[in-house]
Amino acid sequence: MIPSKNNEKTSPSYDNLFVQMCNDSLPHLGYKLDKTKPVLYIVTPTFARREQVAELTRLAQTLLHVRNMIWFVIEDATKCSPMVGDLLDRFQIPYVQMLAPLPEIFSGQSQKPRGVSQRNAAIQFILSQSNPPEGVLYFADDDNTYDLRLFEDIRTTKKISMFPVGLVAGSSHSSPILKDGRLVGYSDPWFGKRKFPMDMAGFAINIRMLTYNPDRVAMPFMPGYEEDGFLKGLNFNWEDVEALAENCTKVWVWHTTTIEKSAPTFRFEQSDTNLQSLFQELKHTGLIKQSDDGPHLPQCGIDKYC
Amino acid sequence: MIPSKNNEKTSPSYDNLFVQMCNDSLPHLGYKLDKTKPVLYIVTPTFARREQVAELTRLAQTLLHVRNMIWFVIEDATKCSPMVGDLLDRFQIPYVQMLAPLPEIFSGQSQKPRGVSQRNAAIQFILSQSNPPEGVLYFADDDNTYDLRLFEDIRTTKKISMFPVGLVAGSSHSSPILKDGRLVGYSDPWFGKRKFPMDMAGFAINIRMLTYNPDRVAMPFMPGYEEDGFLKGLNFNWEDVEALAENCTKVWVWHTTTIEKSAPTFRFEQSDTNLQSLFQELKHTGLIKQSDDGPHLPQCGIDKYC
Known part of the structure; x- marks a missing residue:
């Protein structure tokens, strides 16, 4: 059972969620999709931080390298x-950019x-089409x-596929x-009485699975139980599970985590050098914050040995 | 001046350095190189850690995506x-795999x-050819x-090129x-009385630069002064510096740092499930250590709600 929609704390109704399209490149780039093949x-959630530009570029x-895909990039932001x-436009991958901030x-x-x-x-966007x-999602x-x-x-997924994820939670x-080729259990550093003790990166589903019980398909707002709640809402049996990554003996996805540090605050650099434009670029990509109170950008002339 | 070669602490002589080839795919993949173009x-130093397989894959x-290149992957290891x-073989990029451990x-x-x-x-390998x-290096x-x-x-580098690096040292x-298009100084979070207060990822050199003064070209074993010592050993003038990344107004390389955690130790899993092979894969890729004293891999059967 997924948590009841009446429980505002774990599952606010969609009517209360703020969702907004930024730019849907599908009409323009949809010709890149071969709709005769899966x-x-x-789906990539993202939020603004100093390291975001690097991670999204990577x-x-x-x-x-991946053909025939749509990239959903959804920001935890109100703008x-x-x-x-800009980044999404540049790569010419068919994409949908949306906003869906964490409810207050x-x-x-x-x-x-x-x-x-x-x-x-x-x-919801996929279901609305x-x-x-x-x-495959x-x-x-x-x-x-x-x-x-x-x-x-994962492109071969008929109903639901599962596979190993590396570097999970320090383990x-x-x-x-x-x-004998059949699912009998899970190996995970934390079980937590979950029916599906799995990692978010460890499964893929055929999008037909979303349409069987559209009202039940949602991820609950419960830290640690997001995957479990989502999978419980899908209509499948243990026998439906397809084992990927060479029968779950290989690791083809890793939960790497980048060290995050807050962006430093600098004063706007009025300058007749490249630092003027570089400052704008750093600000645009979130590596720097601007404030009248901050220090100037550090500078040292050649042969000065500061 | 680079530190004197007599100073064993900063620059052990090459005779004392342990260097060993692992596998040089150049003879086999060299046909992929178009030697009429740069x-x-x-050059990628690497060392064994839980996250290494993910980072090298990435x-x-x-x-x-990059054509006409040789990848030097050099391990800080004695084996x-x-x-x-395996990873290098798979990608069919012309490569050289070597060992060059940190001196004891x-x-x-x-x-x-x-x-x-x-x-x-x-x-030294390049100079020995x-x-x-x-x-371009x-x-x-x-x-x-x-x-x-x-x-x-960077492929256009005639002598030495320089460009911005993002996410440097918390700044x-x-x-x-x-x-006016000429190098006049540096902006860096730490100057340290360096002639070249730069980041390792912020410059490229034409390999002809290595051959002018081969005895002087080396990186000193001085934390914080590696770039400075190396660049001082090259024979160039301030006017030789080529500004890249749209005249140093863009950031096209970031010093991202992945959170490192030590690999957990588990007992060898004698099993009639996929965990037998998965254990070997995790061990092979450094995500797990094996010990007779460690716990078994955590397991929970389906419908057990552990």
């Missing part, structure tokens, strides 16, 4: 980021249900690392356990 | 890693000169993030300062 729906350059939009009700919580609004917004192309956070073989593999992995 | 010599998939070798003299130091042995080994193809650590535009740009950037 399309990959890659992920985009991985996805640039569309021009940096994210959770803002005071110490453990925030991160990525939930964003993934739910993508699901009158005739979406056949394909995968939740790909922007700081993880993906072996290209993963994308080939080594999260993985389904298979015996 | 070749990129990408970097390899970025470099897979060639089969995992690194530095092993007790709190701030270790990381990557120095490895970069020096690559330089009788007729290396024309091209770039030091690309395995945890950084590279915008593909960087590689197009925003390290960059040359240019006025």
